[in-house]
Amino acid sequence: MIPARLVWPAAALLALAAGSLFTGVVDLGPGALRDPEALRLIWISRWPRTLAVLLTGASMAVAGLILQMLARNRFVEPATAGTGQAAALGILGVTLLWPGAPLWAQMGLSSLAALVGSVVFLALIRQLPPTRPLLVPLVALIYGGILGAGVDAIGWQFDLLQYVAIWTNGEFSGVMRGRYELLWLTGALTLLAYLYADRFTIAGLGRDAATGLGLNHGRVVAAGLLIVSIATAVTVVTIGTIPFVGLVVPNIVSRMAGDNLRATLPGTAAFGAGLVLACDIAARLLRHPYETPVGTIFGVVGAALFLWLLHAKPRHAR
């Protein structure tokens, strides 16, 4: 039996997914399910796209949540704190230095660059006074901005700015069968994160408290950064960066349900998936038959939600 409080969110997610299958340039009516041509379209394009959106939304939200616990700061997310930019730098380096690199090498090196970028970020913010939490997002923005500027400079120098645009502006219109399967890896990483949920929550209590509870804090941070970096790198390479998902979604869930990740991580993943899917459907409808970049729509929706969040009173538990 599904608990009652999960029925509405699950129904909403299913409705969005069904809506996504029937939204696009070609109009599919209710009769589509008997039309082999329409079924082929769903099989090759709509279904992969819907899955890609769900996987991306879920993994970006969870990656943001993990980074926030590890950094012990609510206002950071991988897409703006250097992880995403470092991943783009990595894939740019592979494109330049090893043009025929196989996919696994592109992925691996891009993940490695993302990991280095995240480790440097955590090392940077460790120097900041804990009494000034707002310095952390400022440092994150500056650090991510510098790395991003490096990506742009190299891209401009070697005439690769078109690729850079693909990696930095996430959108799903290019998703088709055979071009998104790498994203299943982010789904696996999200499940892995759930196994570590208690350890991430304890890491969020701080290094001393974690050690006192018998956790090897360094190892938990390493595991978390690996998940965040690989998930971010996979998304950057296949879809491109979608900013704010990792920031807005975990903050909303934390406001409503707290930070016990064992309880909130599935909801964070589902909310991230649903919100990005809603934005992607809007992206397909807004200038039909053309598309608006989903990152742009999410930026507007995310900003509105965030403002609402800042002004709404936090809800007490239960």
Place this chain on the structure above:
Amino acid sequence: MIEIRDVAHRAGPARILSDITLDIPRGGVTALIGPNGAGKSTLLSLVARLEPLQQGRITVDGRDVGRTPTDRLARHLSILRQDTGLAARLTVRDLVGFGRYPHHKGRPGPADRAAIADAIAAFDLEPLADRFTDTLSGGQRQRALVAMTWAQGTDYVLLDEPLNNLDMAHARALMLRLRDMAATGRTVVVVLHEVNYAAAHADHVVAMKDGRVARTGPAAEVLTGATLSRLFDSPVEMAEIGGRSFALHHG
């Protein structure tokens, strides 16, 4: 017994601790007292392996804290530091529950649930149990953190200034809970700011100054006017009022 042998500690060029050799007896309440900057907190975090040992050796019931796996030590020794800034939003019940993590590693059983309920009751947290920690006052949060340490159920419990933010009644209640713990055979080591709590509740006292142990022994022997005056470089008189000894230092 906690055995500390030839421990020295530096932070950059500054000497924090030198030549510490000390036995903290098993059982009872041991109070660490001394002026600010005496090295009490550093000594406590070295015993609890929160900072790596630079020099010397520390064992807890024969277990070397530098070599014992950290998860095994967590079932034997718990610590509450004074500067625990809680960034995470947890309910009091969940927070206290994490005290059991060393025992259940994510799968709490009936014994864990009983220990959590016991800790919540012992610190009067039942009315706050479903509140988020960021909606509590400083004193309520402090009680929740002490309850979490209590729930950990270890033989050795180290507390760094646990009376911070607590009002008179809750401070007294906490010290009585620590006495209860000691009565069940557990060992409580507590850094205390206010020597009168040591006079009223501690069995043993370790007096520290300038990174060294100045005096150590049964509370009645260490807490004398002469020792305390020298320790704090400030006149302190001990007086008996109603059969209990008090340090007079406010006037």
